[in-house]
Amino acid sequence: MTRKQRRLTLIGSAGAVLAIALGLILFALNDQIVFFQSPTDITQKTMPAGQRIRLGGLVEEGSVEKSDNAQVSFRVTDMANAVAVTYKGILPDLFREGQGVVTEGVIGPNGVFVADSVLAKHDENYMPKEVAEALKDQGHWQGGEGEAN
Amino acid sequence: MIVELGHYALVLAFALTLVQCVLPLWGALSGDDRLMAVAPPVSVMLFVLVLISFVALTVAYLNSDFSVLNVLQNSHSAKPLIYKFTGVWGNHEGSMLLWVLILVFFGALVGFFGGNLPKDLKAATLSVQAWVSAGFILFLLATSNPFERVAGPPLEGADLNPILQDIGLAIHPPLLYIGYVGFSITFSFAVAALLLGRTDAAWARWVRPWTLLAWCFLTLGIAMGSYWAYYELGWGGWWFWDPVENASFMPWIAGTALLHSAIVMEKREALKIWTVLLAIFTFSLSLLGTFLVRSGVLTSVHAFATDPARGVFILVLLCIFIGGSLSLYAWRAPMLKQGGLFAPISREGGLVLNNLFLTAACAAVFVGTLYPLALDAITGEKISVGAPFFNLTFGPLMVPLLMAIPFGPVLSWKRGDLHAASQRLYAAFGLALLFALVTFWLWGMEKVLAPMGVGLAVWVMAGAVSEIVTRVKFFEIGPKRGFSRLVGLPGSAWGTVVAHFGVGVTVLGIVTASAFQEERIETMRPGDSIELSGYEVTFDGAAPRRGPNYTEEVGHFTIRKAGAYVAELDPSKRVYTARQMPTTEAGIHTTGFSQLYLSLGESRGDGAVDVRVYYKPLITLIWIGCVIMSLGAVFSMADRRLRVGAPKPAARRKAVQTAAAE
Numbered sequence: 001m002t003r004k005q006r007r008l009t010l011i012g013s014a015g016a017v018l019a020i021a022l023g024l025i026l027f028a029l030n031d032q033i034v035f036f037q038s039p040t041d042i043t044q045k046t047m048p049a050g051q052r053i054r055l056g057g058l059v060e061e062g063s064v065e066k067s068d069n070a071q072v073s074f075r076v077t078d079m080a081n082a083v084a085v086t087y088k089g090i091l092p093d094l095f096r097e098g099q100g101v102v103t104e105g106v107i108g109p110n111g112v113f114v115a116d117s118v119l120a121k122h123d124e125n126y127m128p129k130e131v132a133e134a135l136k137d138q139g140h141w142q143g144g145e146g147e148a149n
Numbered sequence: 150m151i152v153e154l155g156h157y158a159l160v161l162a163f164a165l166t167l168v169q170c171v172l173p174l175w176g177a178l179s180g181d182d183r184l185m186a187v188a189p190p191v192s193v194m195l196f197v198l199v200l201i202s203f204v205a206l207t208v209a210y211l212n213s214d215f216s217v218l219n220v221l222q223n224s225h226s227a228k229p230l231i232y233k234f235t236g237v238w239g240n241h242e243g244s245m246l247l248w249v250l251i252l253v254f255f256g257a258l259v260g261f262f263g264g265n266l267p268k269d270l271k272a273a274t275l276s277v278q279a280w281v282s283a284g285f286i287l288f289l290l291a292t293s294n295p296f297e298r299v300a301g302p303p304l305e306g307a308d309l310n311p312i313l314q315d316i317g318l319a320i321h322p323p324l325l326y327i328g329y330v331g332f333s334i335t336f337s338f339a340v341a342a343l344l345l346g347r348t349d350a351a352w353a354r355w356v357r358p359w360t361l362l363a364w365c366f367l368t369l370g371i372a373m374g375s376y377w378a379y380y381e382l383g384w385g386g387w388w389f390w391d392p393v394e395n396a397s398f399m400p401w402i403a404g405t406a407l408l409h410s411a412i413v414m415e416k417r418e419a420l421k422i423w424t425v426l427l428a429i430f431t432f433s434l435s436l437l438g439t440f441l442v443r444s445g446v447l448t449s450v451h452a453f454a455t456d457p458a459r460g461v462f463i464l465v466l467l468c469i470f471i472g473g474s475l476s477l478y479a480w481r482a483p484m485l486k487q488g489g490l491f492a493p494i495s496r497e498g499g500l501v502l503n504n505l506f507l508t509a510a511c512a513a514v515f516v517g518t519l520y521p522l523a524l525d526a527i528t529g530e531k532i533s534v535g536a537p538f539f540n541l542t543f544g545p546l547m548v549p550l551l552m553a554i555p556f557g558p559v560l561s562w563k564r565g566d567l568h569a570a571s572q573r574l575y576a577a578f579g580l581a582l583l584f585a586l587v588t589f590w591l592w593g594m595e596k597v598l599a600p601m602g603v604g605l606a607v608w609v610m611a612g613a614v615s616e617i618v619t620r621v622k623f624f625e626i627g628p629k630r631g632f633s634r635l636v637g638l639p640g641s642a643w644g645t646v647v648a649h650f651g652v653g654v655t656v657l658g659i660v661t662a663s664a665f666q667e668e669r670i671e672t673m674r675p676g677d678s679i680e681l682s683g684y685e686v687t688f689d690g691a692a693p694r695r696g697p698n699y700t701e702e703v704g705h706f707t708i709r710k711a712g713a714y715v716a717e718l719d720p721s722k723r724v725y726t727a728r729q730m731p732t733t734e735a736g737i738h739t740t741g742f743s744q745l746y747l748s749l750g751e752s753r754g755d756g757a758v759d760v761r762v763y764y765k766p767l768i769t770l771i772w773i774g775c776v777i778m779s780l781g782a783v784f785s786m787a788d789r790r791l792r793v794g795a796p797k798p799a800a801r802r803k804a805v806q807t808a809a810a811e
Binding site: 003006009010013014017018020021024025027028029031032033034035036054066068069070088089090091093094104133 | 383490491492493501502505506509510512513516517520521530531532533534535537538541542545546670671672722730731732733748749750751753759760761
C-alpha cells in the first residue's frame with residue numbers, strides 16, 4: 001500500500017464514522033427530543049396524539065387525589081389554564097401542592113395527560129427553570145430573578 | 150483570625166501564580182536556566198498556600214463559625230462531624246476552592262517529581278498550569294470568596310442540603326475532581342509542547358502516566374457518583390443522561406481516547422498532532438463541565454447557587470483557555486514532525502479506530518447536552534433531550550467499538566494480520582456465542598437485544614483474557630511455566646487486559662440490569678405482600694424514628710424466598726429539621742451481584758404507604774466493572790517503562806562508569 005492509499009483509508013474511515021455519528025444525531029434530534037409546554041400551550045394548541053411532551057407548572061392547590069395501586073391524579077396549572085394529569089408511581093420528595101413540577105408523558109384520548117415521570121425541584125430553593133419562565137409569561141411570578149430565596 | 154489567614158494565603162497564592170505565569174516560560178523560551186529554576190519551588194509553595202487556605206475554611210466549618218457567610222449558609226451545629234468536614238466542598242465556594250487545590254496539587258507534583266523532565270519542558274508546563282490556576286484563583290477571590298464574613302452572625306446556620314448529607318459527599322467530589330482537574334496537567338504539557346515547538350518520545354512517555362492517573366480517578370468518581378444517585382435519590386436509576394452527568398462523562402470519553410492515542414505516540418511516534426489536540430480537548434471539556442455545573446445554567450443539585458456574574462466569569466475563562474490553546478495549536482501544530490507509518494490493519498490502526506468511535510460518541514453526547522441550551526439561548530424554545538436520544542446515538546456508536554476491543558491488543562504493530570489475530574480469538578468468540586444462545590433460549594423473542602448485549606459483554610471479557618493466555622502460550626508450555634510468564638508480563642500489558650475486562654463487566658451489568666429488571670409499584674398496608682422475581686416482600690408496618698438532625702418514618706419489610714427468610718429492609722422517608730426538607734432513603738438488599746431495591750412513597754395516613762420494589766439483576770457489576778477499569782490504569786501506571794529515565798540497573802551503570810573512566 002502506498003502512503004497515499006494509507007492516508008485515504010484513514011480519511012475514508014474517519015469520514016464514514018463521522019457520517020454515521022452525524023446521521024444518528026440528526027435522526028435522534030428529529031425523533032427523540034421532547035418539547036416543553038405550559039398548560040396554556042396545551043389547551044391552545046392541538047398536539048398530535050401520542051407525542052411525548054414535558055408539561056410544567058404549579059401543582060394546583062387541592063387537586064391531588066391518591067387512589068390505590070399508587071395511582072395519583074392532580075392538575076398542573078400556570079394560573080391561566082390547568083391540565084389534568086394522572087401518574088402511577090412514587091412522587092418525588094419535594095412534590096407539594098402549590099409548588100413547581102415538571103412531568104413528562106403523553107396526552108391520552110380523553111385529554112388527560114398520562115405522565116410516566118414527575119420531577120420536582122432538587123431542593124427547596126429552586127423552581128424548575130422552565131416552570132419559572134412559563135409562570136413569568138403568565139405574569140404570576142413573584143420570586144426574584146432566577147432564584148427563589 | 151484563621152479565616153482571614155486563609156483569605157490572605159489565597160491572595161498571596163494569586164500573586165505567586167502571576168510570577169509563575171511569566172518567569173519560567175520566559176526562561177524556557179530564552180534558554181535562561183535561572184528563570185526556569187523558579188518554577189519547581191514556586192509550584193510547591195502555591196500548593197502550600199492554597200492548602201493553608203483550604204485548612205482555614207475547614208477549621209471554620211468544624212468550629213461552626215457562623216460569622217463566615219459560607220459556613221452560615223451551608224452548615225448547622227447539629228450536623229454530624231463528618232458532614233461538617235465534607236460540607237466544606239458541599240457548596241459553590243468551597244467546591245471551587247477544592248478545584249483550585251487539586252489544580253495546584255498537580256502543579257506541585259510535576260514540580261516535585263519532574264526531576265528528569267527536560268528543564269524547558271518542565272518550566273513551560275508549570276507556567277501554563279499557573280495560567281489556569283491564576284484564572285481560577287481570581288475567580289474565587291473576585292466572585293466566590295469563601296471567606297466572606299457577616300456582621301452580627303446568627304446563632305444557627307442554614308444546614309447542608311440533606312441530599313448531600315451522605316458518605317458519598319466525602320468520596321465522590323474529591324475523586325471526580327482529581328480526575329477532572331488532573332487532565333489540566335496533560336493540557337499544560339500539550340500547550341508547553343506547542344510553545345516549545347517539539348514533542349519527543351519523552352513528552353509522550355510523560356503524558357501517558359498523568360492521563361492514566363486522572364482517568365483512573367475520574368472513572369472512580371463517575372462510578373461513585375452514579376452509585377450515590379442510585380441509592381440516595383430513590384428512583385432506582387443509575388444513569389440519567391442528565392447534563393451534569395454528561396459534563397463529567399465527556400472528559401472521560403475524550404480522556405479514554407487520549408490515553409489510547411498516547412500509546413501510539415509513545416511506541417511509534419505517530420499521531421503526535423492528534424494526541425496534542427486530544428489533550429487540549431479533554432481539559433477543555435473539563436472546563437466546559439465546570440461551566441455547565443457551576444454557572445447555574447442548569448438546574449441541578451450540583452448547581453449550588455445561581456449568580457450571573459459567576460457564569461460570565463467562567464465563560465470568559467473558558468473562552469480564553471480553549472480559544473487560546475486552539476489558536477496556538479493552529480499556529481504551532483504544523484511544526485510538529487509527523488512520525489511512523491502504519492497499515493490500516495495494525496495495532497495503530499486499531500487504536501485509531503478506537504479514537505474515531507470515541508470522539509464520535511463524545512460528539513454525540515456533546516450535541517445532546519448543549520443543543521437544548523443553545524436552542525433556549527437562541528430561540529427561547531424549551532426542549533429536553535433525554536435518555537432516548539443518547540441510547541439512539543451513543544449506543545450504536547459503542548457497539549462496533551466493543552466488537553473491536555478484543556482485536557486491538559492481538560494485532561501487531563505497523564502491519565497486522567487480521568486472520569492470525571482472529572485465530573487467537575476463536576475461543577472467546579465461541580464463549581460469547583454460547584452465552585448469547587443460552588440467553589436467547591431462556592428468554593426467547595421476548596427480549597431480542599439482550600442476548601446480543603450479553604454476547605458482546607462476554608466477548609469483551611473473554612477476549613481480554615484470551616489475549617493474555619495466548620500471548621504467553623499458556624497451554625502450550627504448561628501451567629507452571631505459563632504462570633511465571635504471566636507474572637513476568639509488563640504492567641501495561643496487564644493494564645490493558647484488566648481495563649478491557651472491566652469494560653466487559655460494566656457492559657454485562659448494564660445489559661442485565663436494563664433488560665431483566667423487574668419493577669412493581671403498589672400501595673401496601675401492614676401485612677400486604679408483593680411477589681417479585683421469586684421474592685416475597687412483606688410490609689410489616691411503619692414507625693417513626695429520630696436521627697441527629699432529622700426525623701424519619703421507617704417502613705419495615707421482610708423478604709422471603711420460597712417461604713424462607715432472606716433479609717429485613719428498612720427504607721425510610723426523612724425530614725431534615727433545619728430545612729424541613731424530605732428525602733428518601735432506599736432499602737437495598739444485595740444477593741450475589743444482584744440487588745433488591747425498595748423505596749417508600751408518601752404514607753397515606755391510614756397506615757398504607759406507596760412502595761416501589763425493583764429487582765435489578767447483576768446491577769452491581771456496573772460499578773464493579775468501573776473499579777476493575779481503574780485497577781487496569783493502576784497496573785499500567787506501575788509499568789516501569791513509563792518512568793522516564795528509570796534508574797539503570799546498578800551493574801550496567803557501573804559498567805558505563807568504568808567505560809567512561811577508561
